[in-house]
Amino acid sequence: MSEPVRIAIDAMGGDHGPETVLPGAEISLGRHPDTQFLLFGDEAKIKAVLNGHPKLEASSRIIHTDVVVGMDDKPSQALRRGRYKSSMWRAIDAVKVHDADVAVSAGNTGALMAMANFHLRTMPGISRPAIAALWPTLRGESIVLDVGASIGATAKSLVEMSIMGSAMARVLFDLDTPSVGLLNIGVEDMKGVEEVREAARILKDDGVPVNYHGFVEGNDIGAGTVDVVVTEGFAGNIALKTAEGTAKQLAAYLRAAMGRTVRARLGYLLARDAFQVLKEKMDPRRSNGGVFLGLNGIVIKSHGGADAEGFAAAVDLGYDMVRHQLMARIEKSLVDRPAPPESVRSPQVAEAEGKT
């Protein structure tokens, strides 16, 4: 039997803290009994919840922490107040010192990314981390990154994201050569920003081990045109939240339309199972969890407002990443990659090689 998957949980993160996080962890444990948890947070509060969850208790170790990173703390504040001693930091630290294989937190994204980046550092060959989201599509699911780790992206970091997103798609979707598209505002070659066009050229011509599809537009995400959509964090975050907003809006239209007349309400009762299917399709909890890619260790961000089922989906995601060796696959892709061309080498590298 393979080794258990060791998951570090920031038990204090999210809008509801241990009362949601711990039942969520237990749901995931039910699906993956070979999980061991390290629970970081207020010991008394954690124990109070664990009392009602004996299975989770049996698979967990509690590590008491005093400090909680607030949902509204700025990243710099969080680092100043929470370094070394907050539940969030300690969960990340467990990954750093190899006590855990992955950390999961529903805490504030900016603080989590700042701490993870500060403590785990970027992988060799990766210039900066990205947040990858799972996006339900008409063809199943796709991965979209970056949805908000940083604003703007060089051609080099877009190419790195293509490599990392491909590795994640291989892990999650069990595909050999997932297709990758660069998000742009037109499909013609001449459109878009310089960095995106340059990234397209590198992905096409420079032997990067990525199945590059070409440019895709906003509507291609939901259509599932490609398995991996790559963009810089500002546009990616706006796309993600716009889609969430549109889904909510249409659900509200649907509710209103179905309640409008007696006949419609009756029709709704008859079609209830169908609506249940639709509701599940539209359920944001099914794909809850952003994956921080590009660091020396895996960190999963759950939505702060997620309920137990939602948090469980984020824990599942962490489990899958470890079980299917995401880190090793990314490293392998980076090694398989041919030497980067002049145009994307850092000045330092070029200088070290005596070429400038």
Next chain:
Amino acid sequence: MSEPVRIAIDAMGGDHGPETVLPGAEISLGRHPDTQFLLFGDEAKIKAVLNGHPKLEASSRIIHTDVVVGMDDKPSQALRRGRYKSSMWRAIDAVKVHDADVAVSAGNTGALMAMANFHLRTMPGISRPAIAALWPTLRGESIVLDVGASIGATAKSLVEMSIMGSAMARVLFDLDTPSVGLLNIGVEDMKGVEEVREAARILKDDGVPVNYHGFVEGNDIGAGTVDVVVTEGFAGNIALKTAEGTAKQLAAYLRAAMGRTVRARLGYLLARDAFQVLKEKMDPRRSNGGVFLGLNGIVIKSHGGADAEGFAAAVDLGYDMVRHQLMARIEKSLVDRPAPPESVRSPQVAEAEGKT
């Protein structure tokens, strides 16, 4: 009685040309009998369609043109091939020489913007044009700009877009002080790109005649949090197309769910009226048409694939803009605005004033 509204139509634009464009114009004429049309394009083809539409014929004058701008022509190609002699150019030219009050085209966006910008030029006080879209929301409709005229935006152009978007909202929504939000990836003051933060500072502190709400995120667009959402064209275009894609995706889920079982199909029949309401809410034709703002004249872009009803919506939009004096309102807002602070003056202006 007020003057008629004179609308220049690029009859050859769009995927279907005169066969869709002209019936669309007639639908709009039915709603606004005080419209006069100038129809630019192949006279024989236009006449063939007009034969079946005597009302439109009576309100129209045909101006023959030989050249058609292709839907895939690059902007530079279109300018080279189509300047002076294409139906698209001539429709814009009619606005330039005051033969028409507004031009409407379903032709290719890049070419239309390039020609409009080249021929009409930007208004005094506006650094570059923007494309504004009408966006259906839970509270009604909002205006989102820029959805793709240009990539990137300075703080200055974000402020200009706020002014132009406000004027358009006053015209279309009959509001005295429409609220304006800057699209960003977080609501905290420290988040987002430098240009967006600087624009926020100017809108808050510098007495710009705009009801500034603050930052909004992607999900706020569909929620209708503000009347006008301002962003640069790359993110705006991706938001627009992502929302379109999400709406299509959910409609497909709904169709699939309702056809799955006999009971669901029966329920659907009973609830059909409700679904009709929903379908209308989700109908992209209802808000078809991007408005080019910031030029010395109004140009409306209809979706290239729009049917007659969709093209009619774009013509309606043009009619409303003229009838409610959009241009005069934008000009007034620009004049009402206090002198721009140092930070947003162009170096030339500062120099002319002897301050550098």
